[in-house]
Amino acid sequence: MRTLFTPEIEADARSLGLAKALAPVQNDAEIEEVVTAHARQPGGGLICAADSFVYTHRFVINAAAARHGLPAIGFPELVRAGGLISYFYDPVDAHAQAASYVDRILKGANPADLPIQQPTKYSLIINLKTAKALGLSVPPAVLAAADEVIE
Numbered sequence: 001m002r003t004l005f006t007p008e009i010e011a012d013a014r015s016l017g018l019a020k021a022l023a024p025v026q027n028d029a030e031i032e033e034v035v036t037a038h039a040r041q042p043g044g045g046l047i048c049a050a051d052s053f054v055y056t057h058r059f060v061i062n063a064a065a066a067r068h069g070l071p072a073i074g075f076p077e078l079v080r081a082g083g084l085i086s087y088f089y090d091p092v093d094a095h096a097q098a099a100s101y102v103d104r105i106l107k108g109a110n111p112a113d114l115p116i117q118q119p120t121k122y123s124l125i126i127n128l129k130t131a132k133a134l135g136l137s138v139p140p141a142v143l144a145a146a147d148e149v150i151e
Contacts, residue, residue: 025053028060035061039068048074048083058083062130071134079125080150084134089119123147 013020023034038044046065048054054061055077062082065072071084079086097117105111124142127150131138143149 028057031057031060032064035064035068035070039070045070046072046074048072048078050075050088054078066130066133069134071130071136076123076125076148079127079130082127082130084127084130084136086125087122088125090121090123093121094119126150 010020021038023038025031025034035046038046046061048058048061054074058078058081062072062078066082072078072082073085074083075088076086097120101111101114101117104114124146125148126138126143126146128138129150
Protein backbone atom coordinates (compact mmCIF):
# COMPACT_ATOMS: atom_id res chain seq x y z
CA MET A 1 0.00 0.00 0.00
CA ARG A 2 1.26 3.47 -0.88
CA THR A 3 1.58 5.96 1.94
CA LEU A 4 1.22 9.72 1.66
CA PHE A 5 3.27 10.32 4.78
CA THR A 6 6.90 11.33 4.32
CA PRO A 7 9.49 10.36 6.93
CA GLU A 8 9.45 13.99 8.12
CA ILE A 9 5.67 13.93 8.62
CA GLU A 10 5.96 10.61 10.43
CA ALA A 11 8.67 12.03 12.75
CA ASP A 12 6.68 15.23 13.39
CA ALA A 13 3.56 13.22 14.20
CA ARG A 14 5.47 11.01 16.65
CA SER A 15 7.03 14.08 18.33
CA LEU A 16 3.52 15.46 18.90
CA GLY A 17 2.22 12.15 20.23
CA LEU A 18 0.04 11.58 17.17
CA ALA A 19 -0.65 8.24 15.58
CA LYS A 20 -1.80 7.71 12.04
CA ALA A 21 -4.22 5.10 10.88
CA LEU A 22 -4.68 4.67 7.15
CA ALA A 23 -8.26 3.89 6.31
CA PRO A 24 -8.80 2.80 2.73
CA VAL A 25 -12.53 2.67 2.06
CA GLN A 26 -14.58 1.78 -0.99
CA ASN A 27 -18.17 2.72 -0.15
CA ASP A 28 -20.44 4.70 2.18
CA ALA A 29 -20.80 1.86 4.70
CA GLU A 30 -17.02 1.57 5.05
CA ILE A 31 -16.78 5.34 5.52
CA GLU A 32 -19.23 5.08 8.43
CA GLU A 33 -17.30 2.15 9.96
CA VAL A 34 -13.96 3.98 9.77
CA VAL A 35 -15.31 7.24 11.16
CA THR A 36 -17.06 5.39 13.99
CA ALA A 37 -13.80 3.58 14.83
CA HIS A 38 -11.82 6.84 14.78
CA ALA A 39 -14.39 8.47 17.04
CA ARG A 40 -13.66 5.88 19.73
CA GLN A 41 -10.11 7.22 20.04
CA PRO A 42 -9.67 10.39 22.13
CA GLY A 43 -8.52 13.44 20.21
CA GLY A 44 -9.18 11.88 16.83
CA GLY A 45 -9.74 13.55 13.51
CA LEU A 46 -9.70 12.90 9.80
CA ILE A 47 -7.18 14.03 7.22
CA CYS A 48 -8.84 13.41 3.88
CA ALA A 49 -6.76 12.91 0.75
CA ALA A 50 -7.54 14.95 -2.33
CA ASP A 51 -8.67 12.16 -4.61
CA SER A 52 -11.72 11.40 -6.71
CA PHE A 53 -13.27 9.01 -4.15
CA VAL A 54 -13.07 11.52 -1.30
CA TYR A 55 -14.32 14.30 -3.57
CA THR A 56 -17.31 12.21 -4.64
CA HIS A 57 -18.08 11.12 -1.06
CA ARG A 58 -17.22 14.39 0.73
CA PHE A 59 -20.78 14.94 1.96
CA VAL A 60 -20.97 11.39 3.38
CA ILE A 61 -17.56 11.80 5.04
CA ASN A 62 -18.50 15.16 6.57
CA ALA A 63 -21.90 13.91 7.75
CA ALA A 64 -20.28 10.93 9.48
CA ALA A 65 -17.58 13.14 11.00
CA ALA A 66 -20.21 15.59 12.28
CA ARG A 67 -22.31 12.79 13.84
CA HIS A 68 -19.21 11.66 15.76
CA GLY A 69 -17.80 15.09 16.57
CA LEU A 70 -14.62 14.62 14.54
CA PRO A 71 -12.88 17.39 12.62
CA ALA A 72 -12.19 16.64 8.96
CA ILE A 73 -9.45 18.52 7.17
CA GLY A 74 -8.47 18.32 3.53
CA PHE A 75 -8.92 20.02 0.20
CA PRO A 76 -11.11 23.14 -0.31
CA GLU A 77 -14.25 21.37 -1.56
CA LEU A 78 -14.24 19.09 1.48
CA VAL A 79 -14.34 22.16 3.73
CA ARG A 80 -16.98 23.91 1.63
CA ALA A 81 -19.06 20.74 2.05
CA GLY A 82 -18.77 20.83 5.86
CA GLY A 83 -15.18 19.96 6.76
CA LEU A 84 -13.24 22.07 9.24
CA ILE A 85 -10.16 23.50 7.57
CA SER A 86 -8.09 23.40 4.41
CA TYR A 87 -4.61 24.68 3.70
CA PHE A 88 -4.13 23.65 0.10
CA TYR A 89 -2.33 24.75 -3.01
CA ASP A 90 -4.21 27.12 -5.31
CA PRO A 91 -5.29 25.07 -8.35
CA VAL A 92 -5.58 28.17 -10.56
CA ASP A 93 -1.96 29.05 -9.82
CA ALA A 94 -0.88 25.42 -10.38
CA HIS A 95 -2.64 25.33 -13.76
CA ALA A 96 -0.98 28.61 -14.73
CA GLN A 97 2.41 27.06 -13.91
CA ALA A 98 1.53 24.02 -16.02
CA ALA A 99 0.44 26.25 -18.91
CA SER A 100 3.77 28.05 -18.70
CA TYR A 101 5.57 24.71 -19.04
CA VAL A 102 3.44 23.72 -22.03
CA ASP A 103 4.22 27.08 -23.64
CA ARG A 104 7.95 26.60 -23.08
CA ILE A 105 7.87 23.05 -24.49
CA LEU A 106 5.88 24.15 -27.55
CA LYS A 107 8.50 26.84 -28.13
CA GLY A 108 11.23 24.19 -28.19
CA ALA A 109 12.35 23.71 -24.59
CA ASN A 110 13.46 20.20 -23.69
CA PRO A 111 11.14 18.91 -20.91
CA ALA A 112 14.11 17.19 -19.25
CA ASP A 113 15.79 20.59 -18.86
CA LEU A 114 12.84 22.20 -17.08
CA PRO A 115 13.07 22.31 -13.29
CA ILE A 116 10.51 20.60 -11.11
CA GLN A 117 8.08 23.15 -9.77
CA GLN A 118 6.28 23.17 -6.44
CA PRO A 119 3.09 25.05 -5.71
CA THR A 120 3.81 28.66 -4.84
CA LYS A 121 0.41 29.84 -3.68
CA TYR A 122 -1.72 28.27 -0.95
CA SER A 123 -5.09 29.21 0.47
CA LEU A 124 -6.44 28.78 3.98
CA ILE A 125 -10.15 28.03 4.23
CA ILE A 126 -11.92 27.77 7.59
CA ASN A 127 -15.48 26.59 8.12
CA LEU A 128 -16.69 28.46 11.22
CA LYS A 129 -20.04 26.64 11.21
CA THR A 130 -18.19 23.36 11.60
CA ALA A 131 -15.81 24.80 14.21
CA LYS A 132 -18.78 25.99 16.25
CA ALA A 133 -20.53 22.62 15.94
CA LEU A 134 -17.35 20.93 17.20
CA GLY A 135 -17.06 23.39 20.08
CA LEU A 136 -13.83 24.87 18.72
CA SER A 137 -12.88 28.52 18.74
CA VAL A 138 -10.66 29.87 15.99
CA PRO A 139 -8.13 32.47 17.14
CA PRO A 140 -8.62 35.93 15.57
CA ALA A 141 -5.12 35.84 14.08
CA VAL A 142 -5.94 32.61 12.23
CA LEU A 143 -9.22 34.07 10.98
CA ALA A 144 -7.39 37.16 9.77
CA ALA A 145 -4.97 34.97 7.82
CA ALA A 146 -7.75 32.99 6.13
CA ASP A 147 -8.39 33.45 2.45
CA GLU A 148 -11.97 32.22 2.87
CA VAL A 149 -14.17 31.92 5.95
CA ILE A 150 -17.42 29.97 5.76
CA GLU A 151 -19.95 31.24 8.29
